[in-house]
Amino acid sequence: MGSILWLYLRFFGTGALRFVLLLFAVSTISFALVSMSPIDPVQAYIGADVLSVGPEQRAQIEAYWGLDQPFVQRYLNWATSLVNGELGVSMIYREPVADVISGRFMNSFWLMAVSWLLSGVVGFLAGVAAALRRESWLDKFIRNYCYTLASTPSFWLALLLMIVFAVWLRWLPVGLGVPAGQLAEEVTLLDHIRHLLLPALTLSMAGIAPIALHTREKLIAVLDSDYVLFARARGVRGLELIRRHGLRNIALPALTLQFASFGELFGGAVLAEAVFSYPGLGQATVEAGLRGDVPLLMGIVLFTTIFVFAGNAIADLLYRLVDPRLRMSRKEAL
Numbered sequence: 524m525g526s527i528l529w530l531y532l533r534f535f536g537t538g539a540l541r542f543v544l545l546l547f548a549v550s551t552i553s554f555a556l557v558s559m560s561p562i563d564p565v566q567a568y569i570g571a572d573v574l575s576v577g578p579e580q581r582a583q584i585e586a587y588w589g590l591d592q593p594f595v596q597r598y599l600n601w602a603t604s605l606v607n608g609e610l611g612v613s614m615i616y617r618e619p620v621a622d623v624i625s626g627r628f629m630n631s632f633w634l635m636a637v638s639w640l641l642s643g644v645v646g647f648l649a650g651v652a653a654a655l656r657r658e659s660w661l662d663k664f665i666r667n668y669c670y671t672l673a674s675t676p677s678f679w680l681a682l683l684l685m686i687v688f689a690v691w692l693r694w695l696p697v698g699l700g701v702p703a704g705q706l707a708e709e710v711t712l713l714d715h716i717r718h719l720l721l722p723a724l725t726l727s728m729a730g731i732a733p734i735a736l737h738t739r740e741k742l743i744a745v746l747d748s749d750y751v752l753f754a755r756a757r758g759v760r761g762l763e764l765i766r767r768h769g770l771r772n773i774a775l776p777a778l779t780l781q782f783a784s785f786g787e788l789f790g791g792a793v794l795a796e797a798v799f800s801y802p803g804l805g806q807a808t809v810e811a812g813l814r815g816d817v818p819l820l821m822g823i824v825l826f827t828t829i830f831v832f833a834g835n836a837i838a839d840l841l842y843r844l845v846d847p848r849l850r851m852s853r854k855e856a857l
Contacts, residue, residue: 538836545832546825550605553824554598557817564590564614564815588614601821610825611818615810620822623807628826630700631796631803635788637723642730643781649731650738651765651773657743665739669732677791681725681798688721695721698799722795729791734780741776745769778841785834789827 565584585591589600604611610620653665672680689697696702700718701710745751746769754768789805796805804823811820 549828562815610822613819614816620818627804638726641727646731646734649735653739654742669736673732678794700802722799722801725795726791741773745772779838782834782838786831
């Protein structure tokens with residue numbers, strides 16, 4: 524009991540240290556890259572009124588946002604504010620960065636949650652079906668489907684789905700998160716779901732391929748093992764064989780791959796939200812990058828880092844909960 528507790532304490536302590544080092548490295552590199560961007564944040568902040576702003580006013584704007592200071596001083600000021608729990612004020616929305624992220628996070632959360640669940644469940648079931656019907660027409664269809672989607676860009680898939688379901692068939696809206704021109708109190712849950720379907724379908728279709736292919740290969744390896752051959756000799760067949768001897772062995776890699784896909788999920792959400800004009804963090808990221816909104820872009824980068832790290836940490840923790848061998852100490856394993 525004491526050794527298991529020590530292993531968990533070491534696991535969380537190592538994870539916390541990695542998390543701090545990761546945040547420091549990501550924030551430093553991201554701040555340097557944003558500072559070297561060719562986009563002039565002052566000009567992007569002024570917008571169309573750039574001709575009516577004189578040098579004095581431009582200097583005042585630079586001083587107000589701290590853009591007249593050297594890189595090291597600007598980074599130290601931003602890091603000090605971050606330690607104090609402040610992410611700064613967005614240059615685009617004129618609101619605190621924390622409020623902008625929290626206001627748009629729920630839209631992106633539901634989009635990514637639906638896509639994540641669909642891709643995980645459908646990909647796992649498709650991989651199991653392909654492995655059980657190896658070299659059949661079903662297996663070939665699933666593999667060809669996965670190979671095609673794995674090589675298809677997300678934005679092209681989004682445009683294709685938009686043309687088919689929104690333009691040709693007119694079953695779903697073209698974009699946005701709610702109907703255009705409709706009051707907030709008049710928007711129903713059905714309206715939110717209809718506007719969510721196309722972006723969620725885009726992300727889930729792209730995420731099915733790696734889960735299905737990986738599950739297929741792992742299950743085929745399990746079915747070809749000696750202990751499964753012995754189980755078949757005892758008369759175990761079909762789903763009972765998968766449930767008793769294959770589920771845990773194929774569930775562990777699938778869980779790891781599914782939780783490790785948080786980074787790809789957020790990257791795909793950025794493209795999908797840009798194509799469908801969906802009001803989430805992805806669209807805010809694009810706007811912040813194009814208009815040089817350094818505080819908002821840095822806040823989203825840190826939030827994304829935490830999001831991806833949390834997914835990997837949950838995967839590691841579930842791995843240890845499901846597989847008892849990973850909870851054993853080194854001496855017990857030997």
